[in-house]
Amino acid sequence: MPTLLFEIGCEELPARAVYEAEAQLPRLCEQHLGVRPEQVFVGPRRLAVLVGGLEGQTEDRWVKGPPLALREQAAAGFAKRHGVSARDLEERDGFLGLTVAAESLNSVLPGRLDSILRGLNFGKTMRWDESGLRFPRPVRWTCARLDRGSVEGHGTTTRGHRFTSGEVDLPSAEAYPETLRGADVEPDAAERERIIREGLDALGQWRDPLGKLREVVHLVERPLVLEGVFDERFLQLPPRVVETAMQSHQRYFPLGGNRFGLVANGGDPDTVRAGNVNVLEGRLDDATFTFERDVQAGIEELAGRLGSIVYFAGAGSFADKTARLEGLADRLGGGDASMEAARLGKADQSAELVREFPELEGHIGAEYARLAGFPEAVCSAIAEQYLPDSAGGPLPSTDPGRVLAAADRIDALTVSFSLGHKPSGSRDPFGLRRAAIGLCRLATEGGLTIPRELLPGEVAEFVEERFEGLLGDVPVEFVRAARTASVPDLGSVARLARALHALPDEQLAPIHTAYIRAGRLGEKEKAAAKLDPELLTDEAEREVSQALTQIEPEITGAIEAGDFDVAVEAGALLGPLLDRFFEEVLVMAEDPAVRRNRLRLLLDVRDTIGLLGDLSQIPR
């Protein structure tokens, strides 16, 4: 069975596009060639697949046409569409149709390779010539080999390294990787990554704080890992500024101190190293100028400039945002440090260094606050306000940090929802899901009290829904039940859901059943407005009534104290009493006064258990 190599040769593709293609190529091969590729080779200048086990030819294929009964009306049209005459149509199982004869792989391949090329979908594409083809960057050649044979419409040469090699003949499909390795190109992305990692490991403890390695793998075809050393005087800059200057534009990897690793695409090592050191020192020089200008202005003046910087179209400037953050910090119970951090938190949005390196927001504001002599609690809160910055990322380590982080997220969510920017499906351009998850984690893991009343209806719903995936093994129904309880803050919703889930089933079952039955029965007829103890005749109902008078305040008190296990267990004490009640007491008594009094008792039962949430959300 023949093996195919198909290569799409491009001008340098963005790494993002390379990853998009890598993810789609196996499925496209399966769809158009019937098998998944043995190997996918991707990089900046080429997207290629090696596909083995192809069928040498297609099978005869029956194309079903109109039913025999419609011969008059439809046969001619069907025949014309398939380029035959109506007389040539055959009959099979009551239908007209035609047999497409088997074709050799060679004759169908050009069309199928074209379908693979055109089947690739990319986020951002361009046109470059009159062909009108859209691709992330111009396609400059295609190369195909079927074993040692050629495929019509495609070349049999590939291109080696852009500067040290040229057009090279590809003798056979299987020879693809070795041919390219001989032309200074490592076509296998995993192998390039391995070479880069090994090269960096050999230099020492390298770091990649901004996550550039994924991109660097597709910025080179022949990785050359080098070490650079810059002048020690730049170590006076805040370490994060130095690191960001290394990573943000230049994609270098910090090695600690004044050393860094860089990955080139070839060239003379000494020449390339010297050039890169020169560039980095220039950037650090420039960063020093910019840093000093910001420091000279000082954080108060930077904060004063916020009125002229838009936060979000329709939501005013960063000065407006700052005023809102101060209000929220106050309502979140923030102390002096929190209030000061809220006032200065966004000041660095007007810093020149942040305009240059947006990744420094927060960190550099904290640095400027430090230089202006603000207490460390204020400075660290400014630095930590963007945490957590990923689903499982660390939370701010201080109270003021947590207050500012929560205020920032509440404001972002409120503003975005009020302007109609709600996430839909997988579209979430403003990262609102991440913000909401961050808020939930600040409330649970961070222990911050976030009053639910700070979140407008839709926002509260959106945020609290995030708990459904955040509480480990607590099923979503328990979260839904807890959300309906009138607990005052976000963290309590989570803790109540956990407490409900933690209650053993034999304790939960009776109150769950009773809650639903009591609700259903109690609504049947008009109940008494108030329970009359004189009318309680049976012992079972007197017991329930007495228990309620003790348990209701117990639950309320425990909820107020935030002790949800106690609240839930108190509720569960009603279970056996209610079991007995439903067994022994006839609710719909003949005497209307007794009946209405019992209905009242049931509604009180429902409302008391309901303090723990709408248990009917939990399916049993």
Add this chain to the structure above:
Amino acid sequence: MNYQEMISALQRYWADRGCVVMQPYHTELGAGTFNPATFLRCLGPEPWRTVYVEPVIRPRDGRYGENPYRFQHYFQLQVILKPAPEDILDQYFGSLEEIGIDTKRHDVRLVEDDWEGPTLGAWGLGWEVWVDGMEVTQFTYFQQLGGLELDVVSGEITYGLERLAMFLQGKRSAWELEWAPGFTWADVYRENERQWSAYNFEAAPVDVLTRRFAEHEEECAALIARRLTLPAYDQVLKASHAFNLLDARGAISATERASYIGRVRDLARRVAEGYLADAPV
């Protein structure tokens, strides 16, 4: 190779490849792309090739001649190849060889950098070109100008002349570049930076500029109506420069900013439409 020799060599290289050697435009531009030899000529189907040096005026970027990496006035060498030929990148790399950059010894790379010019309603995809980590060129395949999809795609090659010269001369600062024997870049332009920074940040008259912006806008509309597209385009450029100065003076609030950009873009779009409508068929 000094600064002026480098410029001559690049101009000659592109002239040999069929480019019309043009001279800088006569009014302030924020980038070589604003020159009508790029913005207007890249509209429509007619082939066009040009090379020219453009002084770039960016009032906000001035630093009083104190920071050798930031200027409010510097130079680009702009090349337009329309339509973009298949070997455009090889031609470009040839120009680097021409000025003495051995692409086998150095690490020359194309790093994704997509370009967008909001005031011109323009965007394109391309790269920044690195030589040993130094960004020396912006390369763009235009997709849209003046809000109009382009049927014929032009390749735009914009050399940052100071960066390129710093690389060639092994200098860390633009001040130290040898412009001509006996003259550095600082000799020629440093005082210029100091005075213009003071003008841009302190002296430029806000009231006058605000009025001027509106006048340019008005005149542009009147000229479009009279189908004098080329003079109308000059008014777009002048309005754009007035906006840049007001911005440097800190006279434009956050909300106004978007509206100013929108007004310039609207003019650029109408000029582009007028240019195409009146183009000889």
